[in-house]
Amino acid sequence: xxxxxxxxxxxxxxxxxxxxxxxxxxxxxxxxxxxxxxxxxxxxxxxxxxxxxxxxxxxxxxxxxxxxxxxxxxxxxxxxxxxxxxxxxxxxxxxxxxxxxxxxxxxxxxxxxxxxxxxxxxxxxxxxxxxxxxxxxxxxxxxxxxxxxxxxxxxxxxxxxxxxxxxxxxxxxxxxxxxxxxxxxxxxxxxxxxxxxxxxxxxxxxxxxxxxxxxxxxxxxxxxxxxxxxxxxxxxxxxxxxxxxxxxxxxxxxxxxxxxxxxxxxxxxxxxxxxxxxxxxxxxxxxxxxxxxxxxxxxxxxxxxxxxxxxxxxxxxxxxxxxxxxxxxxxxxxxxxxxxxxxxxxxxxxxxxxxxxxxxxxxxxxxxxxxxxxxxxxxxxxxxxxxxxxxxxxxxxxxxxxxxxxxxxxxxxxxxxxxxxxxxxxxxxxxxxxxxxxxxxxxxxxxxxxxxxxxxxxxxxxxxxxxxxxxxxxxxxxxxxxxxxxxxxxxxxxxxxxxxxxxxxxxxxxxxxxxxxxxxxxxxxxxxxxxxxxx
Amino acid sequence: xxxxxxxxxxxxxxxxxxxxxxxxxxxxxxxxxxxxxxxxxxxxxxxxxxxxxxxxxxxxxxxxxxxxxxxxxxxxxxxxxxxxxxxxxxxxxxxxxxxxxxxxxxxxxxxxxxxxxxxxxxxxxxxxxxxxxxxxxxxxxxxxxxxxxxxxxxxxxxxxxxxxxxxxxxxxxxxxxxxxxxxxxxxxxxxxxxxxxxxxxxxxxxxxxxxxxxxxxxxxxxxxxxxxxxxxxxxxxxxxxxxxxxxxxxxxxxxxxxxxxxxxxxxxxxxxxxxxxxxxxxxxxxxxxxxxxxxxxxxxxxx
Numbered sequence: 150x151x152x153x154x155x156x157x158x159x160x161x162x163x164x165x166x167x168x169x170x171x172x173x174x175x176x177x178x179x180x181x182x183x184x185x186x187x188x189x190x191x192x193x194x195x196x197x198x199x200x201x202x203x204x205x206x207x208x209x210x211x212x213x214x215x216x217x218x219x220x221x222x223x224x225x226x227x228x229x230x231x232x233x234x235x236x237x238x239x240x241x242x243x244x245x246x247x248x249x250x251x252x253x254x255x256x257x258x259x260x261x262x263x264x265x266x267x268x269x270x271x272x273x274x275x276x277x278x279x280x281x282x283x284x285x286x287x288x289x290x291x292x293x294x295x296x297x298x299x300x301x302x303x304x305x306x307x308x309x310x311x312x313x314x315x316x317x318x319x320x321x322x323x324x325x326x327x328x329x330x331x332x333x334x335x336x337x338x339x340x341x342x343x344x345x346x347x348x349x350x351x352x353x354x355x356x357x358x359x360x361x362x363x364x365x366x367x368x369x370x371x372x373x374x375x376x377x378x379x380x381x382x383x384x385x386x387x388x389x390x391x392x393x394x395x396x397x398x399x400x401x402x403x404x405x406x407x408x409x410x411x412x413x414x415x416x417x418x419x420x421x422x423x424x425x426x427x428x429x430x431x432x433x434x435x436x437x438x439x440x441x442x443x444x445x446x447x448x449x450x451x452x453x454x455x456x457x458x459x460x461x462x463x464x465x466x467x468x469x470x471x472x473x474x475x476x477x478x479x480x481x482x483x484x485x486x487x488x489x490x491x492x493x494x495x496x497x498x499x500x501x502x503x504x505x506x507x508x509x510x511x512x513x514x515x516x517x518x519x520x521x522x523x524x525x526x527x528x529x530x531x532x533x534x535x536x537x538x539x540x541x542x543x544x545x546x547x548x549x550x551x552x553x554x555x556x557x558x559x560x561x562x563x564x565x566x567x568x569x570x571x572x573x574x575x576x577x578x579x580x581x582x583x584x585x586x587x588x589x590x591x592x593x594x595x596x597x598x599x600x601x602x603x604x605x606x607x608x609x610x611x612x613x614x615x616x617x618x619x620x621x622x623x624x625x626x627x628x629x630x631x632x633x634x635x636x637x638x639x640x641x642x643x644x645x646x647x648x649x650x651x652x653x654x655x656x657x658x659x660x661x662x663x664x665x666x667x668x669x670x671x672x673x674x675x676x677x678x679x680x681x682x683x684x
Numbered sequence: 685x686x687x688x689x690x691x692x693x694x695x696x697x698x699x700x701x702x703x704x705x706x707x708x709x710x711x712x713x714x715x716x717x718x719x720x721x722x723x724x725x726x727x728x729x730x731x732x733x734x735x736x737x738x739x740x741x742x743x744x745x746x747x748x749x750x751x752x753x754x755x756x757x758x759x760x761x762x763x764x765x766x767x768x769x770x771x772x773x774x775x776x777x778x779x780x781x782x783x784x785x786x787x788x789x790x791x792x793x794x795x796x797x798x799x800x801x802x803x804x805x806x807x808x809x810x811x812x813x814x815x816x817x818x819x820x821x822x823x824x825x826x827x828x829x830x831x832x833x834x835x836x837x838x839x840x841x842x843x844x845x846x847x848x849x850x851x852x853x854x855x856x857x858x859x860x861x862x863x864x865x866x867x868x869x870x871x872x873x874x875x876x877x878x879x880x881x882x883x884x885x886x887x888x889x890x891x892x893x894x895x896x897x898x899x900x901x902x903x904x905x906x907x908x909x910x911x912x913x914x915x916x917x918x919x920x921x922x923x924x925x926x927x928x929x930x931x932x933x934x935x936x937x938x939x940x941x942x943x944x945x946x947x948x949x950x951x952x953x954x955x956x957x958x959x960x961x962x963x964x965x966x967x968x969x970x971x972x973x974x975x976x977x978x979x980x981x982x983x984x985x986x987x
Contacts, residue, residue: 156851228965239717240960247716248937255929258852259783261776276851285852305855334724338771339926340933345722359966371968467720468962468969471981488745502741503721506944507954508981514946516747526744557725557739557941581725581737 155276157285157308164315168277170207175273177610180617183650190602197598205322206277209598211362213318222314225358229317232357233295236349244467248342249349253288256341262333267584267611268326280333280343283323287346321360324350328589328608330550351465361465365591369461370469377453378423384451390426398434402674408437412448418486419447420477422494422637423457429640432493435664443527455480458497463504464591474505478513488516490523493662495549495636498556525561528568534672537569542629544570545619548583549636562635562663569670576615584611588642601645609646626657629681635663657681689897698913705920713932718953723941728757782842786835792828796821804886818882826875833868836861860922867915870908877904
């Protein structure tokens, strides 16, 4: 099957075969020395191949167990069919019905979106990654199984397809091969959004079949709603960790650092992605240093969920999205703060600032703002003295899709970088045209089986090329270089990307957030805050 | 060839189908419920920011600032999209060489139709010289037929030779292109057969309005008129309605960035939608068909 072009209807055929295997030689080449020793992909274990569905591209992201018998297969196929109908119902899917219907009914398959997709292009043009492929599968299923006369006419109007266990299991896995970056939607002359289609498919699987990526659901929103954070930190642990970070920051910078908790009536309720606290403690530490130095009246909340800005519901489930968003707003209301400020986390920005906007009505309609606008205000306020020469090394900026392409917050972070980093340079393309890091839509926290290999070397490939190009004038490791990524999930992906290709050693490029660069430039901070080490 | 009476009756029926189906489908698009915000930069109405894709969310405490919209930028964006197919030019140059003449041909024909109406109206109002426009209008229509035919033929060939379309081209998509090609070709042939094509079309239009069953059309013109009316009646049932859908995908999705204000229209609409029952079946949703969105979103910890 791999030697000839995969057709849309093939998704439901020959379920015991891999539909479209990834071939390393097909991937777009990387410049030397990176193209010379491409790391080998992890082999799937025998247990995985025996017990888990792995017949899409040989990659396993969602680890769906094989059905016990045909009866179970039929049961899930019926659930899928029921979910298809609910996806098109106003009461069940008013949240995205209009954009979904428009995307399903009016695409003319002109394929203008194809080259905009970094996954499709980096893979060497694998048919199943073409942005129109999975949308076309859904379109045909809707036409055949939900419309009157569909079984009779849809093959002429929409093309043939069969709904069976193979179709739904491959489609489930395929819905986790799109980073929801929405570059394809930008390129579409009609305004069709194939990224949204991927999300709606994930939603159907989650809200009707109970299938979702474990990292986003069980270990994501469910854990967050039960314990308080998708990291598993409860209120006691998070306070302990922040106290430790405060002490560590004070030792490192010589500046007294105290993070306020649960301060009623504060101007700012800062909500970090709690992953920062565990993986990049210098980021919440740097926030505390900056906000205290600028005299901002701020606080963190120790309410469950409110100390973790993560909202993975954005990527797969409207119900979970709404539950987490409500929790964030309730905490802000309880503390009577003026506004919530989203920390350096892209999907948190999007979930909190726009997507949940029409869920948070009445007294839950709390004002919500990006940390980037607050940081810009602080940096140019004159309240903190900076010495840009402390940041005199090459710096480039990764634009998180959820902050830039999806919210249009483009310039505040750039004005800060131009002001504080003499060697700032842009990637190409950048701003709202930038490429996803490859970890979007929750991929950054998903590493089962061989999925890390895929998300780094396929989904992240274009980003690596962009990073190397941005520093092409100083490629050697003698010059330390900084990749600024003001997004927690992007940093998770970039960490894996840089480690996978040994970029720190070969090119001396490290990565981090924006606040770290701001603190590094503070006159009052005597020792360099940024370390050129992999973390 | 159809008799005059049958031709007039068939034309009425086809036009009625077009008008009714067009309205139903357009209203259906317009009446889809408000959705969660899903805007996509660049949003052209952002005054002073749209050239780089910025939005009002770049402002410190954006809710304290007046919203500054520049609707001329939206209009300019849409005009470039509609008239020049800018996105296709930028993202799909191979297709643009055919898609552009194809669409331009249709625009030219619509313009020719508009001019014909105008000239006829003026003539009825006593401006006798308006009738002299018809030679020019016929030539304009001829250029529309030529552009459309070249485009439709090119698109049809592309569907067979371009590997990107292989597997995505349905029988109906091919039929649509062939039908349109037939409309353009018969229009061109009718023009060759009679230089006063616009005059003949005007006479036919007048016969439709006055129910004049004595009107006579040449064979080729009758074929063209029938094909054009069949196309119109068929259009609302196809993806070719994307020219209407495009208004909604841009203005109500990509560029719809209105924030919710307490007590405002959006909040009232959101509250109404949140009261609808949920029937999703996964255990974690915990829906029973009676609970509404507010219930399921505010229940304590779910597993």
